[in-house]
Amino acid sequence: MKILGIQVLKGPNIWSTRRKKLIQMRLDLEDLEQRPTNKIEGFRERIEKLMPSLFTHRCSPGYEGGFFERVEEGTWMGHVIEHIALELQSLAGMETGFGRTRETKTPGTYNVVFNYIEETVGVYAAEASVRIAEAIISGDEYDIENDIMTMKKMRERERFGPSTASIVDEAVARKIPFIRLNRSSLVQLGYGVNQVRFRATMTDKTSSIAVDIAGNKDETKRILQEQAIPVAKGMTISSDEDLEIALTQIGFPLVFKPLNGNHGKGATINVKTREEAIEAFAYAQKYSHRVILERFITGHDFRILVIDNRMVAAAQRVPANVVGDGSNSIQKLIDIENSDPRRGYGHENVLTEITVDRDTLDLLDKKGYTLETVPPKSEIVYLKSTANLSTGGTSIDVTDMVHPQNVFMCERIARVIGLDICGIDIMAKNLTELLTENGGVVLEVNAAPGFRMHLAPSEGLPRNVAAPVIDMLYPPGKSARIPIIAVTGTNGKTTTTRLIAHIVKNNGFRVGFTTSDGVYIQNSMLLKGDTTGPISAEFVLKDPTVEFAVLETARGGILRSGLGFGLCDIAVITNIQEDHLGISDIHTLEDLARVKQVVVNSVKNDGWAILNADNKHCVKIGKDVHCNVAYFTMDEKNPVVKEHCRKGGIAAVYENGFVTIKKGDWKIRIEKVTHIPITFNGTVGFMTQNVLAASLATFVWGFKIEDIRLSLETFIPSAAQTPGRMNIFELKECKIMVDFAHNPDGLRGIKDFLSTLDIKRSTGIISGTGDRRDEDLREIGRISAEMFDNVIICQEKYLRGRDRDEIVKLIIEGLKEVKPEIDIQIINKGKDAFNHAVKHIIPGSFVTIIGDSVSNAVELVQDYQDKEIGI
Numbered sequence: 001m002k003i004l005g006i007q008v009l010k011g012p013n014i015w016s017t018r019r020k021k022l023i024q025m026r027l028d029l030e031d032l033e034q035r036p037t038n039k040i041e042g043f044r045e046r047i048e049k050l051m052p053s054l055f056t057h058r059c060s061p062g063y064e065g066g067f068f069e070r071v072e073e074g075t076w077m078g079h080v081i082e083h084i085a086l087e088l089q090s091l092a093g094m095e096t097g098f099g100r101t102r103e104t105k106t107p108g109t110y111n112v113v114f115n116y117i118e119e120t121v122g123v124y125a126a127e128a129s130v131r132i133a134e135a136i137i138s139g140d141e142y143d144i145e146n147d148i149m150t151m152k153k154m155r156e157r158e159r160f161g162p163s164t165a166s167i168v169d170e171a172v173a174r175k176i177p178f179i180r181l182n183r184s185s186l187v188q189l190g191y192g193v194n195q196v197r198f199r200a201t202m203t204d205k206t207s208s209i210a211v212d213i214a215g216n217k218d219e220t221k222r223i224l225q226e227q228a229i230p231v232a233k234g235m236t237i238s239s240d241e242d243l244e245i246a247l248t249q250i251g252f253p254l255v256f257k258p259l260n261g262n263h264g265k266g267a268t269i270n271v272k273t274r275e276e277a278i279e280a281f282a283y284a285q286k287y288s289h290r291v292i293l294e295r296f297i298t299g300h301d302f303r304i305l306v307i308d309n310r311m312v313a314a315a316q317r318v319p320a321n322v323v324g325d326g327s328n329s330i331q332k333l334i335d336i337e338n339s340d341p342r343r344g345y346g347h348e349n350v351l352t353e354i355t356v357d358r359d360t361l362d363l364l365d366k367k368g369y370t371l372e373t374v375p376p377k378s379e380i381v382y383l384k385s386t387a388n389l390s391t392g393g394t395s396i397d398v399t400d401m402v403h404p405q406n407v408f409m410c411e412r413i414a415r416v417i418g419l420d421i422c423g424i425d426i427m428a429k430n431l432t433e434l435l436t437e438n439g440g441v442v443l444e445v446n447a448a449p450g451f452r453m454h455l456a457p458s459e460g461l462p463r464n465v466a467a468p469v470i471d472m473l474y475p476p477g478k479s480a481r482i483p484i485i486a487v488t489g490t491n492g493k494t495t496t497t498r499l500i501a502h503i504v505k506n507n508g509f510r511v512g513f514t515t516s517d518g519v520y521i522q523n524s525m526l527l528k529g530d531t532t533g534p535i536s537a538e539f540v541l542k543d544p545t546v547e548f549a550v551l552e553t554a555r556g557g558i559l560r561s562g563l564g565f566g567l568c569d570i571a572v573i574t575n576i577q578e579d580h581l582g583i584s585d586i587h588t589l590e591d592l593a594r595v596k597q598v599v600v601n602s603v604k605n606d607g608w609a610i611l612n613a614d615n616k617h618c619v620k621i622g623k624d625v626h627c628n629v630a631y632f633t634m635d636e637k638n639p640v641v642k643e644h645c646r647k648g649g650i651a652a653v654y655e656n657g658f659v660t661i662k663k664g665d666w667k668i669r670i671e672k673v674t675h676i677p678i679t680f681n682g683t684v685g686f687m688t689q690n691v692l693a694a695s696l697a698t699f700v701w702g703f704k705i706e707d708i709r710l711s712l713e714t715f716i717p718s719a720a721q722t723p724g725r726m727n728i729f730e731l732k733e734c735k736i737m738v739d740f741a742h743n744p745d746g747l748r749g750i751k752d753f754l755s756t757l758d759i760k761r762s763t764g765i766i767s768g769t770g771d772r773r774d775e776d777l778r779e780i781g782r783i784s785a786e787m788f789d790n791v792i793i794c795q796e797k798y799l800r801g802r803d804r805d806e807i808v809k810l811i812i813e814g815l816k817e818v819k820p821e822i823d824i825q826i827i828n829k830g831k832d833a834f835n836h837a838v839k840h841i842i843p844g845s846f847v848t849i850i851g852d853s854v855s856n857a858v859e860l861v862q863d864y865q866d867k868e869i870g871i
Helices: 030-034 043-050 052-056 066-073 079-091 120-138 144-158 162-173 208-215 217-224 240-250 276-283 330-338 357-367 404-419 466-473 493-506 534-542 553-563 589-601 617-621 639-646 685-701 705-713 744-754 774-787 806-819 831-838 859-866
Strands: 002-009 022-028 098-104 109-115 178-180 188-191 198-200 234-237 254-258 269-272 289-295 300-307 310-318 321-324 380-382 394-397 421-428 441-448 483-489 511-513 519-521 524-530 549-551 568-573 603-610 627-635 652-657 660-661 666-670 726-728 734-741 760-766 790-793 822-824 845-849
Touching: 002 109, 002 120, 002 553, 022 079, 022 120, 043 052, 043 066, 043 120, 052 066, 052 079, 066 079, 079 098, 079 120, 079 144, 079 404, 109 120, 120 144, 120 790, 162 188, 162 198, 162 466, 178 534, 178 639, 188 404, 198 466, 208 217, 208 404, 208 441, 217 289, 217 404, 234 240, 240 276, 240 289, 240 466, 254 276, 269 357, 276 289, 300 404, 300 466, 321 330, 330 685, 330 774, 404 441, 483 589, 483 685, 493 511, 493 549, 493 685, 493 705, 511 534, 519 534, 524 534, 534 549, 534 553, 549 568, 553 589, 568 589, 568 685, 568 705, 589 617, 603 617, 603 685, 617 627, 627 639, 627 685, 627 859, 639 652, 639 660, 652 685, 660 685, 666 705, 685 705, 726 859, 734 744, 734 859, 744 806, 744 845, 760 774, 774 806, 790 806, 790 831, 806 822, 831 859
Parallel strands: 483 549, 483 568, 511 549, 568 603, 603 627, 627 652, 734 845, 760 790, 760 845, 790 822
Antiparallel strands: 002 022, 022 109, 098 109, 178 188, 188 198, 234 289, 254 269, 254 289, 300 310, 300 421, 310 394, 321 380, 421 441, 511 519, 519 524, 652 660, 660 666, 726 734
């Protein structure tokens, strides 16, 4: 077997709109195509022995053991690998279950598709599943536990921590989109101007001053004391002299902790002698030069969580410990405790495995114990000086037991310090009594408190503490989204996108839009190039100034990694024509339509699909949608539109020279096409189609007819507003047009336009693209022969794996098939091709530069134009 490629899909895709996170592995079975599992001796027994948990896979039979039945009957190795990849992730603590395996048009080559939780783990699972299958086939031993541990470690490096994950999960449950902004815990919720950011449990509402105060334990203690809040007696020290003074003034027992510490690092509790104090002071200074020394308060360790000035949870924290049984050593008791299925590696389970460190050994030493000591039955042996869950501690929910006055005090503390999300550590006998009565004290106030102890306590009710965070960030009435109009199709995408963006801008919105020539925020190009994929879409959605997004969405990005957004308000499909066929398993127009339909499938239930009624593939898509549909057509009598409007539907039609909206039987005329510059006085049919699509999309969004009309009248075809789209330059003796047409249908549109002009000689500078089919390249030649008197083939780039001469040969075959005597020049340097064309200009001629035949063609023509007028 051979892995031909692995793609990571991150958004709605051709396999699933709902399951956004998929691995797509292209796998060549080679000789195994002729050897299904029932023809591999012992395969069933070996796979069942290595991965017995595959028994739970139901597969097509629909019951447990179904997959093994399929293996016994005989199934292909791609299907087996799909199941291995899914089960591997589950064994590593990441439950997955969706998979598909489909043969491509190439015999023996399959797309193996399965979902993942963490991207790097998903890729590893794909590669490991092939290794495992090969080992099972050959009967070799395989260490699957090594893969599982490797994947667990990868997961811990990649995954969100429990607190971040809980907030993201709550946002997703409320259909609030999120974008991970780094490899750690910085997350954006919402899009554009409606975004908010958070990191772990700090939000963009968290006061930096409050964080500074909470981070300085001495300052926090002083402020709380001034506000009559009980705190532990203590002082801050930084030298041996300070330590001697503190021992005299405070006395034993003591607690030492770094001034700027967290997670209990550097802390030592219940220090009872001067020698222990010297050692604890030195240990704390490893983390902070200044050390807090406090009177050790007996009682239980509690954590109160206050969000948006309201107490939402309280937990009693218990340090990691074991209970003696009179027969096992402390080390053995730790091993037994770690075998609890609730404990796991890192954050994978409710509890974390207990590790032995300096703190553990110090605590044991104070009791005169070692790891080999056998403690008496029922004795609790504490292994950590702090109760952090990350060091193996446990938590007990006590939210409903907190005295109302203690609730008030904690909510007041959050306001005093100024934290929107605040963790308050309290030492007390209990929280059912007032702290002022039972001697309890506030130990610390924490910014960015962990949620894990409240989300999954060892005992008591779990608390959804992420919900009040989302309530705070997105109170009722505040939207997390911005409007998104996504535009796809074969031809006309960029012009339609630009026209929609122009209409939206004219209605007062700050627009971000993506096109095949760049990303624009309002009127500024921020990124140059073909920016029609998910990364470019995300660029716009990350921008905090954008109020409305218009996203050109091309085939390549959808196939490569899915859409860059989960939902859109409106999807436009301009048309579906022959282009890019034979690439990425897209061989027919039906295949291409399936790709384009992904965009329509991402529309909200109450959103709109804007479809071309003159294109049968668009019409077919319109019959299989979950949202509202509106059609546009160049023929008012189009039967699809007539039936659609008869039922009260909405459409845009070209009728009697007008761009018109039809609502049922009513007509609302927008403007004559002769008054719309982009249609070139109504002579360019495909531009009129773009106008219909853009007008209809903005109409169903809710813009007024008069505003749409004004925008259409002010959208001027030019290198500034429509770069590379029918840009016509008038020179002294000729005209030159630059157009990005790059497929047969686009060329036919140019041909129709040229046929309306009075041209003495028509010259074309053309090229092909190497990854197109032979027939597509010949067709470019045929159409070019029909529209030009002479042709310059400039195959400077876009070879894409082909030999330049082969591309040129195929184009020439098409040219000569239609016009055997046509004048053909081959000049493979763009600037030289352009100079040759203008050098041989005759008065009244028209030069058309097609596609990307000449790099920076618009700039070349503009420079030539400037020289003519002496600039």
